[in-house]
Amino acid sequence: MSKKIDQEYVTNSSLRKILILAVLLVVLALLIPLSASIGLYNVSFFDAFKVLLGYKLPGNEAVALWLRLRRCLVGVITGMLLAGGGTIMQAVLRNPLASPFTLGISHAAALGVAIALITGSAGYTTMWFMEITSPYVLPIFAFVFALSQSLLILLLAQKEGLEPRAIILSAIAMAFTYQAILALLQYLVLNELQIATIVFWMFGDLSRAGDAELQILSLTFPALVAMYMLLHADLDLVSISDDVALSSGVIPWRVRLVAVVVSTLGAALATSFVGILAFLCLVSPHIARLLIGASHRYLIPTAMIVGSILLLIADIASRTVLSPITLPVGIVLSFIGAPVLIVLLMKGGGHGHY
Amino acid sequence: MVIIKVVNIDVYYNSYKALDRVSITARPGEVVGIIGPNGSGKTTLLRTIDGILRPKIGSVYIDGKKVTSMKRREVAKLVGYVPQRTEFSTYMTVLDFVLTGRRPYIGLSYTNKDFKKAVNALKMVSAHHLIDRRLDQLSGGELQRVIIARSLAAEPSVLLLDEPTANLDPRYQIEVLEHIRSLAEEKRNTILVTLHDLTHAYRYSDKVIMMKNGRVFAMGDPQEVITSENIKNVFGLEALVLKELKAVIFR
Amino acid sequence: MAGKTKLALVLGIVLVILVIIISYSAYVVVQPKQSSNTSSGYIEAVDFINRTVKVPNNVSRIVALGPGMLRLVTYLNATDLLVGVEASEQLWDPLGRDYAIAYAELFKKLPVVGLGGPRNPPDPEKIRSVSPDLVIVHKLYAQMYDPDRLSREVGTPVIVLDYGRAGYLDIDSIKKALKLLGEVLHREERADELCRYIDELISDLKKRTEGIKEKPSIYVGAVSYKGRQPFTSSQSPFSPLTLLNTSSIVDEVAVKPGLISVDFEYLLRKQPDIIFIDLNNLDIVAQDFKKDSSKYCALKAFREGRVCTILPFNYYHTNIATALADAYYIGKVLYPSKFADVDPVKKANEIFKVFLGKPLYDEFVRGYGIGFSNIANMFRCS
Numbered sequence: 003m004s005k006k007i008d009q010e011y012v013t014n015s016s017l018r019k020i021l022i023l024a025v026l027l028v029v030l031a032l033l034i035p036l037s038a039s040i041g042l043y044n045v046s047f048f049d050a051f052k053v054l055l056g057y058k059l060p061g062n063e064a065v066a067l068w069l070r071l072r073r074c075l076v077g078v079i080t081g082m083l084l085a086g087g088g089t090i091m092q093a094v095l096r097n098p099l100a101s102p103f104t105l106g107i108s109h110a111a112a113l114g115v116a117i118a119l120i121t122g123s124a125g126y127t128t129m130w131f132m133e134i135t136s137p138y139v140l141p142i143f144a145f146v147f148a149l150s151q152s153l154l155i156l157l158l159a160q161k162e163g164l165e166p167r168a169i170i171l172s173a174i175a176m177a178f179t180y181q182a183i184l185a186l187l188q189y190l191v192l193n194e195l196q197i198a199t200i201v202f203w204m205f206g207d208l209s210r211a212g213d214a215e216l217q218i219l220s221l222t223f224p225a226l227v228a229m230y231m232l233l234h235a236d237l238d239l240v241s242i243s244d245d246v247a248l249s250s251g252v253i254p255w256r257v258r259l260v261a262v263v264v265s266t267l268g269a270a271l272a273t274s275f276v277g278i279l280a281f282l283c284l285v286s287p288h289i290a291r292l293l294i295g296a297s298h299r300y301l302i303p304t305a306m307i308v309g310s311i312l313l314l315i316a317d318i319a320s321r322t323v324l325s326p327i328t329l330p331v332g333i334v335l336s337f338i339g340a341p342v343l344i345v346l347l348m349k350g351g352g353h354g355h356y
Numbered sequence: 357m358v359i360i361k362v363v364n365i366d367v368y369y370n371s372y373k374a375l376d377r378v379s380i381t382a383r384p385g386e387v388v389g390i391i392g393p394n395g396s397g398k399t400t401l402l403r404t405i406d407g408i409l410r411p412k413i414g415s416v417y418i419d420g421k422k423v424t425s426m427k428r429r430e431v432a433k434l435v436g437y438v439p440q441r442t443e444f445s446t447y448m449t450v451l452d453f454v455l456t457g458r459r460p461y462i463g464l465s466y467t468n469k470d471f472k473k474a475v476n477a478l479k480m481v482s483a484h485h486l487i488d489r490r491l492d493q494l495s496g497g498e499l500q501r502v503i504i505a506r507s508l509a510a511e512p513s514v515l516l517l518d519e520p521t522a523n524l525d526p527r528y529q530i531e532v533l534e535h536i537r538s539l540a541e542e543k544r545n546t547i548l549v550t551l552h553d554l555t556h557a558y559r560y561s562d563k564v565i566m567m568k569n570g571r572v573f574a575m576g577d578p579q580e581v582i583t584s585e586n587i588k589n590v591f592g593l594e595a596l597v598l599k600e601l602k603a604v605i606f607r
Numbered sequence: 608m609a610g611k612t613k614l615a616l617v618l619g620i621v622l623v624i625l626v627i628i629i630s631y632s633a634y635v636v637v638q639p640k641q642s643s644n645t646s647s648g649y650i651e652a653v654d655f656i657n658r659t660v661k662v663p664n665n666v667s668r669i670v671a672l673g674p675g676m677l678r679l680v681t682y683l684n685a686t687d688l689l690v691g692v693e694a695s696e697q698l699w700d701p702l703g704r705d706y707a708i709a710y711a712e713l714f715k716k717l718p719v720v721g722l723g724g725p726r727n728p729p730d731p732e733k734i735r736s737v738s739p740d741l742v743i744v745h746k747l748y749a750q751m752y753d754p755d756r757l758s759r760e761v762g763t764p765v766i767v768l769d770y771g772r773a774g775y776l777d778i779d780s781i782k783k784a785l786k787l788l789g790e791v792l793h794r795e796e797r798a799d800e801l802c803r804y805i806d807e808l809i810s811d812l813k814k815r816t817e818g819i820k821e822k823p824s825i826y827v828g829a830v831s832y833k834g835r836q837p838f839t840s841s842q843s844p845f846s847p848l849t850l851l852n853t854s855s856i857v858d859e860v861a862v863k864p865g866l867i868s869v870d871f872e873y874l875l876r877k878q879p880d881i882i883f884i885d886l887n888n889l890d891i892v893a894q895d896f897k898k899d900s901s902k903y904c905a906l907k908a909f910r911e912g913r914v915c916t917i918l919p920f921n922y923y924h925t926n927i928a929t930a931l932a933d934a935y936y937i938g939k940v941l942y943p944s945k946f947a948d949v950d951p952v953k954k955a956n957e958i959f960k961v962f963l964g965k966p967l968y969d970e971f972v973r974g975y976g977i978g979f980s981n982i983a984n985m986f987r988c989s
Contacts (some may be wrong), residue, residue, distance in 0.1 A: 209728070
């Protein structure tokens with residue numbers, strides 16, 4: 003008798019979560035074809051089937067479909083990487099406000115881009131373009147700077163024992179410093195072309211990723227997602243408390259280091275190909291937590307799917323609201339993300355802690 | 357059946373000496389109550405036994421093995437530690453929370469066996485009806501029992517509990533202590549528990565350790581350790597010890 | 608119940624993976640192959656980032672994207688080839704962009720092929736919708752969006768141009784860009800004509816200002832840079848002054864070419880003989896003067912009535928024609944004897960006419976309320 007009740011309890015809780023995950027997956031599966039069907043040309047996702055069955059599309063339609071599919075896939079992957087990275091950051095720092103943007107990681111990356119431009123230029127403004135023809139120099143610089151900032155934050159949290167709010171405040175202070183350095187560089191060293199490159203780089207836009215970028219993303223992202231998922235049990239423990247983690251056989255600083263490197267890798271990869279997408283990493287984990295609870299074995303996949311869904315919705319909005327003008331998706335995302343975050347924080351009892 | 361031996365340890369926080377030449381022994385089926393004023397080193401002692409802190413001098417032995425040279429995972433299988441105040445994301449459900457206690461045993465993820473053990477652990481503290489609730493929906497007593505269940509999920513032989521009765525109303529205090537007693541009696545667990553309430557220590561411990569300034573002031577049977585004289589020396593309070601009622605009354 | 612829910616999850620996962628696989632494979636199948644439609648003749652041109660571009664011989668549909676590119680097309684009299692413009696050409700006020708004033712009506716009628724502006728990369732789907740056979744992009748856009756990739760996605764050759772730093776007259780780059788574009792658009796004669804005219808003006812200005820010993824000290828204030836700027840913002844070096852063999856008082860303190868913000872006290876110490884103000888920001892200066900006139904009146908030029916306005920020429924890259932017109936006006940103010948035969952207004956209209964086919968000076972006056980003039984009467988110091 004009692005055994006039966008236990009079974010019921012176990013399944014009830016996880017059934018609901020599994021159901022939510024399934025619903026989110028279906029939503030994502032519907033959004034991809036929808037997103038691929040919106041645009042100037044009258045070509046829809048169903049034409050993709052036709053193409054696969056051997057039909058030939060007229061040239062313009064084929065290219066339009068091609069571009070849209072690429073955009074969609076890039077959106078799905080970067081949405082997952084960013085949202086998953088945000089979730090891990092929040093767990094590791096035990097801080098619901100943690101995200102690349104609030105931790106100054108994005109600003110550090112922008113500074114990295116500036117420094118790449120400067121060192122590439124070596125002081126000769128006419129020469130710099132030739133030196134940065136390789137499209138991966140900027141992303142690598144961005145990643146190195148982002149990672150250093152992540153590790154710095156980690157050091158502050160681990161060694162100095164700063165509490166979550168102090169971490170965010172010191173990260174904001176650092177972000178301002180980076181912005182000041184950037185402004186100083188703009189004023190003293192950089193030319194307009196370089197400044198415009200940095201500004202452009204900071205604005206998120208899905209169409210920026212090309213074939214090579216999509217290839218890199220689709221090759222690395224299964225590995226990254228697997229690594230995200232493998233961390234789930236450790237993240238649960240670390241998000242409870244260090245002593246609890248230690249007493250359960252998990253060494254917190256080791257988990258933190260691995261988690262921060264993995265999540266920064268994912269977030270920096272996405273960011274260097276599509277630019278800074280503020281709010282996505284911050285909001286997706288919150289929405290996921292509200293939907294499915296705090297256990298990371300559900301939270302990480304949910305947050306990743308929510309991230310993809312949000313990014314696809316924002317992308318569709320950015321292409322349709324002012325059509326035929328396309329807005330950078332980062333702007334739309336901020337419009338969606340900021341109010342969502344405020345509402346979530348109000349629901350969370352005002353202290354930002356669920 | 358695991359014996360804990362603490363041999364002559366000194367523990368420092370930076371330059372501050374928190375434990376000074378402490379030696380104790382705890383046997384299976386024994387509830388060892390640790391009492392003493394704030395800052396006397398009770399929590400430090402528990403954390404050192406679990407290997408979270410490293411003694412500068414001396415060693416902690418669990419079943420004859422030095423805790424600091426064991427793998428964390430092995431220690432975690434043997435010792436369950438329930439810290440004083442546990443922070444957690446309140447959206448976690450009771451089941452998910454208790455499952456985290458299975459960490460020492462899992463590979464890639466939890467299996468059915470882990471779920472079963474988690475449910476068992478909840479049953480042991482009569483909390484299995486809470487399984488689907490969220491942690492923030494629990495009362496203080498329920499929460500404390502769930503936290504204990506988390507440490508039981510790994511089926512440890514040793515249980516270290518830091519102030520399990522703090523912030524509970526009297527009814528829940530008794531409830532939690534009864535559960536602890538029964539774990540020692542039925543499962544033959546070795547249990548070390550820090551307590552503030554001297555009457556509780558008197559009634560529920562097989563052995564009492566009284567600490568002062570990082571040293572063991574007295575150790576032994578409750579009626580030998582909890583005396584008016586010791587209480588005056590350690591807590592600086594005049595107290596009346598009623599042996600028949602196993603109670604301590606402060607004047 | 609449990610079985611069904613798990614099935615739902617599995618179905619969801621399968622569905623998403625299926626959709627992704629279909630998308631990916633369709634994306635791979637649909638991918639356009641490197642177009643090699645070299646059936647008819649083509650010209651090989653080396654663009655500004657050293658790419659060799661094969662431009663078809665009979666270019667008849669073009670779009671020009673990014674700062675200054677449309678300007679080059681209009682200068683070359685090739686607006687008949689345009690099949691689309693950036694949204695910015697329709698949204699922004701044409702005032703301040705010489706080519707836009709001249710062709711505002713035409714631009715309004717053309718379809719939009721992208722957002723435009725300094726930070727939005729080209730949008731291949733939009734560009735494709737007007738099926739151009741040549742896409743001209745600015746170097747900045749090439750940095751944001753690989754031009755070879757754009758070429759593949761649009762299915763037409765993409766040529767990358769530039770004509771120097773925005774806000775400057777880089778005569779060599781200008782001539783090179785005009786000649787290259789003239790070649791691919793078959794406007795070689797027009798390009799030569801413009802280059803010859805530019806050379807004429809440059810050498811005329813040089814001849815007039817050679818060997819002058821006594822040069823007045825000059826400050827050019829409120830120079831537009833990425834939008835509006837206050838009185839203390841200047842630019843160094845200032846191209847029209849450079850053409851006149853004259854320097855401004857900020858040249859000696861500038862650390863790099865471009866915007867320079869100076870301390871007002873520096874102006875007080877230097878006491879420039881003549882001050883020029885960018886018409887685009889005249890109202891900012893006027894407002895500031897109202898707030899704090901004593902500051903301005905401590906400047907000799909304001910007290911003695913030697914404050915003049917010039918036309919702004921830095922808006923979506925350098926307005927070459929406007930900058931040259933400014934040079935003549937500034938020359939006339941600084942060295943009246945050397946420019947005795949020049950009427951700046953007539954000269955400006957002549958320059959606009961050569962570059963754009965229309966006299967535009969009156970349009971500027973209509974837009975800003977005034978044109979080239981001494982505006983000392985706006986700033987009364989007694």
